[in-house]
Amino acid sequence: MRYEKGRKDSSRIKILEVASERFRNDGIAASGLATIMSDAGLTNGAFYPHFASKAELVRESIATALETQFEQIAEALAAGGPELAISTYLSEAHRDNPAKGCASAALLSEVARQPPETRQVYTDHFMSQMRQVAATLPHIKDPEGVALSVFATLIGTLQLARAVEGKELSARILAAGKDAARRLIQPNYDGAAS
Amino acid sequence: MRYEKGRKDSSRIKILEVASERFRNDGIAASGLATIMSDAGLTNGAFYPHFASKAELVRESIATALETQFEQIAEALAAGGPELAISTYLSEAHRDNPAKGCASAALLSEVARQPPETRQVYTDHFMSQMRQVAATLPHIKDPEGVALSVFATLIGTLQLARAVEGKELSARILAAGKDAARRLIQPNYDGAAS
Amino acid sequence: MRYEKGRKDSSRIKILEVASERFRNDGIAASGLATIMSDAGLTNGAFYPHFASKAELVRESIATALETQFEQIAEALAAGGPELAISTYLSEAHRDNPAKGCASAALLSEVARQPPETRQVYTDHFMSQMRQVAATLPHIKDPEGVALSVFATLIGTLQLARAVEGKELSARILAAGKDAARRLIQPNYDGAAS
Amino acid sequence: MRYEKGRKDSSRIKILEVASERFRNDGIAASGLATIMSDAGLTNGAFYPHFASKAELVRESIATALETQFEQIAEALAAGGPELAISTYLSEAHRDNPAKGCASAALLSEVARQPPETRQVYTDHFMSQMRQVAATLPHIKDPEGVALSVFATLIGTLQLARAVEGKELSARILAAGKDAARRLIQPNYDGAAS
DNA sequence: ACGGCCGGGACTTCCCGTTGGT
DNA sequence: ACCAACGGGAAGTCCCGGCCGT
Numbered sequence: 001m002r003y004e005k006g007r008k009d010s011s012r013i014k015i016l017e018v019a020s021e022r023f024r025n026d027g028i029a030a031s032g033l034a035t036i037m038s039d040a041g042l043t044n045g046a047f048y049p050h051f052a053s054k055a056e057l058v059r060e061s062i063a064t065a066l067e068t069q070f071e072q073i074a075e076a077l078a079a080g081g082p083e084l085a086i087s088t089y090l091s092e093a094h095r096d097n098p099a100k101g102c103a104s105a106a107l108l109s110e111v112a113r114q115p116p117e118t119r120q121v122y123t124d125h126f127m128s129q130m131r132q133v134a135a136t137l138p139h140i141k142d143p144e145g146v147a148l149s150v151f152a153t154l155i156g157t158l159q160l161a162r163a164v165e166g167k168e169l170s171a172r173i174l175a176a177g178k179d180a181a182r183r184l185i186q187p188n189y190d191g192a193a194s
Numbered sequence: 195m196r197y198e199k200g201r202k203d204s205s206r207i208k209i210l211e212v213a214s215e216r217f218r219n220d221g222i223a224a225s226g227l228a229t230i231m232s233d234a235g236l237t238n239g240a241f242y243p244h245f246a247s248k249a250e251l252v253r254e255s256i257a258t259a260l261e262t263q264f265e266q267i268a269e270a271l272a273a274g275g276p277e278l279a280i281s282t283y284l285s286e287a288h289r290d291n292p293a294k295g296c297a298s299a300a301l302l303s304e305v306a307r308q309p310p311e312t313r314q315v316y317t318d319h320f321m322s323q324m325r326q327v328a329a330t331l332p333h334i335k336d337p338e339g340v341a342l343s344v345f346a347t348l349i350g351t352l353q354l355a356r357a358v359e360g361k362e363l364s365a366r367i368l369a370a371g372k373d374a375a376r377r378l379i380q381p382n383y384d385g386a387a388s
Numbered sequence: 389m390r391y392e393k394g395r396k397d398s399s400r401i402k403i404l405e406v407a408s409e410r411f412r413n414d415g416i417a418a419s420g421l422a423t424i425m426s427d428a429g430l431t432n433g434a435f436y437p438h439f440a441s442k443a444e445l446v447r448e449s450i451a452t453a454l455e456t457q458f459e460q461i462a463e464a465l466a467a468g469g470p471e472l473a474i475s476t477y478l479s480e481a482h483r484d485n486p487a488k489g490c491a492s493a494a495l496l497s498e499v500a501r502q503p504p505e506t507r508q509v510y511t512d513h514f515m516s517q518m519r520q521v522a523a524t525l526p527h528i529k530d531p532e533g534v535a536l537s538v539f540a541t542l543i544g545t546l547q548l549a550r551a552v553e554g555k556e557l558s559a560r561i562l563a564a565g566k567d568a569a570r571r572l573i574q575p576n577y578d579g580a581a582s
Numbered sequence: 583m584r585y586e587k588g589r590k591d592s593s594r595i596k597i598l599e600v601a602s603e604r605f606r607n608d609g610i611a612a613s614g615l616a617t618i619m620s621d622a623g624l625t626n627g628a629f630y631p632h633f634a635s636k637a638e639l640v641r642e643s644i645a646t647a648l649e650t651q652f653e654q655i656a657e658a659l660a661a662g663g664p665e666l667a668i669s670t671y672l673s674e675a676h677r678d679n680p681a682k683g684c685a686s687a688a689l690l691s692e693v694a695r696q697p698p699e700t701r702q703v704y705t706d707h708f709m710s711q712m713r714q715v716a717a718t719l720p721h722i723k724d725p726e727g728v729a730l731s732v733f734a735t736l737i738g739t740l741q742l743a744r745a746v747e748g749k750e751l752s753a754r755i756l757a758a759g760k761d762a763a764r765r766l767i768q769p770n771y772d773g774a775a776s
Numbered sequence: 777a778c779g780g781c782c783g784g785g786a787c788t789t790c791c792c793g794t795t796g797g798t
Numbered sequence: 799a800c801c802a803a804c805g806g807g808a809a810g811t812c813c814c815g816g817c818c819g820t
Contacts, residue, residue, distance in 0.1 A: 156350025544738025
């Protein structure tokens with residue numbers, strides 16, 4: 001192997017960058033390789049030396065997006081704890097910029113229809129994020145359960161806020177989501193209370 | 195009423211039935227008209243006498259699915275209140291049968307990318323469902339806010355449970371979502387508390 | 389067959405027009421379908437409903453070009469006899485505009501490498517042109533032999549005039565070719581004289 | 583001299599040999615460097631130490647082919663004069679072996695589309711050949727004009743004989759070309775007579 | 777000199793939404 | 799209502815010219 005595997009491959013990185021944004025913005029099925037490659041400053045034919053198929057690009061794009069998000073969550077948690085992470089996630093800025101936002105909110109229903117390999121990649125990275133958040137809830141009985149439900153609430157809220165027509169309603173949804181998420185991480189909440 | 199052409203054409207009804215299931219199962223973009231028409235026992239050319247475009251079919255399919263769901267929610271609420279509605283929604287049966295399940299969970303991220311007319315149709319029907327649920331929470335200060343957040347949690351949870359790889363994890367997600375939703379509708383919860 | 393075969397198909401005609409010019413200008417192998425379709429105001433995907441393959445397009449483009457040329461030769465012969473046809477063929481205007489000129493001069497060496505079907509199409513149309521010219525040489529012993537050699541001389545001359553570098557030399561070649569062609573059709577020439 | 587790097591590298595000579603045959607056989611655009619190098623018993627990467635680009639290889643291959651042909655013409659003229667040169671050129675052997683035959687007949691229409699440097703190389707060598715033949719026609723008024731037209735006739739005839747489908751027709755073309763070329767070099771022919 | 781890598785681009789197959797002739 | 803065809807466009811395979819690490 002002439003070019004060692006870890007070799008800097010700026011084209012590959014550029015393709016992944018463009019693709020992960022394009023997928024989040026337009027959906028996976030609706031994003032063509034030609035458009036992605038063109039946006040990356042390349043042509044169709046240069047794709048396959050980098051990725052074996054579109055499915056592989058999808059997997060790696062999802063991984064890339066979720067890894068980036070992992071770091072953003074870490075920063076928000078460090079700077080202001082779960083409260084800040086929640087309000088950042090459910091901000092109007094995030095709602096209005098899906099291309100650079102949460103891949104789960106943008107792609108979750110489409111991920112459910114992907115082949116198992118893709119869903120496994122998603123699962124692994126999602127679980128990392130979940131555990132990352134759970135680690136900040138040591139005072140709660142079932143931190144992972146709570147973290148799962150908080151993620152579900154955040155993702156569902158952001159999707160709803162993006163889907164509905166009407167700025168005011170969208171803002172109400174974001175506010176309701178923020179309240180709910182905060183309540184879920186309150187110390188006296190016991191995930192097994194019911 | 196809603197159908198401007200007001201036809202009770204059985205072909206039209208059949209097409210809508212098939213389409214609303216196909217869209218929920220495979221996504222909107224990934225569902226071709228040819229397949230839908232074929233499943234409806236018709237051919238390609240019979241589509242356009244009934245609908246002006248795929249976009250119109252999408253709008254009406256979403257409306258159809260959400261109306262059906264409205265009635266299902268009504269039944270569950272009547273039979274067992276919000277508790278039953280939640281556990282029915284987050285059941286494994288619902289997770290494993292998206293074609294006949296909640297259109298929001300199946301299509302929400304794709305709805306966000308549809309033209310305004312489609313999003314308006316979605317919004318109207320979603321709001322009906324939300325108010326329907328809010329009406330069962332008279333003891334709560336901000337019933338609509340809570341209903342919004344419960345919907346967000348349910349939708350996000352179901353999507354997550356469908357997207358992840360691994361039955362066990364999927365079950366954990368459903369359980370966590372159920373707990374969270376139940377907690378959110380507890381009487382002492384005040385959506386505007388924070 | 390819904391659309392009868394002789395149906396006006398403006399797209400097909402447009403593609404053939406563009407392709408026959410492009411092939412003559414750039415060569416067959418060097419002309420891509422995408423460029424041809426784009427010049428015809430269409431996209432890649434619209435090609436295959438019209439032609440089964442590039443090879444079929446090549447065949448029909450050659451036929452189209454040679455048919456058009458047949459009519460042009462007929463006009464020149466009618467207006468000024470073989471003399472005019474020769475001087476028109478070996479004009480600087482023809483030399484400088486291969487896209488609308490003689491397909492033989494532009495493509496002959498490439499035709500020799502085409503599959504038999506293509507060469508047959510070429511042969512048929514070339515023979516029509518040859519006989520058309522032979523018919524104007526009734527006073528010559530072997531009109532078809534002379535016509536063949538005149539075509540060879542004209543084609544070779546035009547190709548040489550296009551290939552060499554230098555306007556002056558190119559003009560000398562055209563002049564020499566005209567003289568030779570005229571001499572070949574002189575009445576006292578007997579193709580079997582040697 | 584002509585090779586600025588002046589190398590007598592045997593690999594370089596082998597590459598030129600193979601390339602000049604391959605170009606004549608398959609055309610310039612249709613001949614890939616990988617195939618040429620492989621046929622020369624080398625690999626892809628060994629090309630660029632010898633030639634700066636494919637265009638340079640094309641130029642030198644054309645030069646090589648035309649120089650070899652110059653010598654062959656010299657031999658034929660010495661052995662049997664123009665008559666023998668013509669009948670050798672328009673033989674079935676030559677028609678059926680383009681790889682080792684006349685580069686003009688094989689590549690002329692493609693040469694016309696090459697960059698000026700390439701066309702200049704072609705022009706220089708073609709003119710050498712033309713003058714070589716003109717020198718054997720001292721009894722003719724305009725020997726260079728006649729030589730030009732004879733070359734045009736020979737080249738056009740050989741291309742036609744290769745392009746048409748049908749052995750018999752091809753043979754007729756060769757015969758017609760031979761007759762025409764012989765007539766053109768008859769002593770009483772005056773290139774400027776018309 | 778080797779041989780794989782790189783970006784470019786061609787050809788082809790397939791399917792989409794839509795139209796229109798029957 | 800049928801169904802073929804249209805234009806659009808995507809995915810994928812292949813090969814090209816050229817480059818570079820070894």
